[in-house]
Amino acid sequence: MGQQMTKKKTENESPAKRGQLIVIEGNKQLKRKGTSRSATLPNGLTEKQETFCMAVFEGSGFSDAYRAAYDAQNMKPATVNRQAHELIMNPKITARMDELHRQREQEQRMSALSRSEKVIKKLEEIGLQDDSGGTAQIRALELLGKTIGMFTDRIETEDKTDRDADAIKAELQRKLQSMLQG
Numbered sequence: 001m002g003q004q005m006t007k008k009k010t011e012n013e014s015p016a017k018r019g020q021l022i023v024i025e026g027n028k029q030l031k032r033k034g035t036s037r038s039a040t041l042p043n044g045l046t047e048k049q050e051t052f053c054m055a056v057f058e059g060s061g062f063s064d065a066y067r068a069a070y071d072a073q074n075m076k077p078a079t080v081n082r083q084a085h086e087l088i089m090n091p092k093i094t095a096r097m098d099e100l101h102r103q104r105e106q107e108q109r110m111s112a113l114s115r116s117e118k119v120i121k122k123l124e125e126i127g128l129q130d131d132s133g134g135t136a137q138i139r140a141l142e143l144l145g146k147t148i149g150m151f152t153d154r155i156e157t158e159d160k161t162d163r164d165a166d167a168i169k170a171e172l173q174r175k176l177q178s179m180l181q182g
Helices: 002-012 047-057 062-069 077-089 091-127 135-147 165-181
Strands: 021-025 028-032
Touching (some): 047 062, 047 077, 062 077
Antiparallel strands (some): 021 028
């Protein structure tokens, strides 16, 4: 009897008290399960979607990233895999992943540039010392010269053939014919 009263009491409660969201459109009330949606971030993703993206970006598999971002305790592995696949196919998610990869590449370029500048600065210090030209100083100047392209290898070729293009073509055709026949 206690269960029946509880059931009736729950049925008579307003949808908002039962954890449902009520959306009013014109004169109609639409009921949706769940309390509220996650807040949308400036990049257009929800907090959970952003968490999913960051987990994937940091090296987690799609399913593990889904479990990290969403409550998947009672979900079957196949369901988690399907939901993770749907997320990764979402254009907003793929755009965010592309953005994260571009940011990482930019950071790596900046880091490499910074290291290059430090190396060049140190080579300049060594190369431009007032010493009488020790081996370290000469090597530093050589490396500095290579970085600015002062020392480039040039390969000069010379055409030593006495034949024109028609003669070469005829010879190639003869060789092909002999290969095909033999």
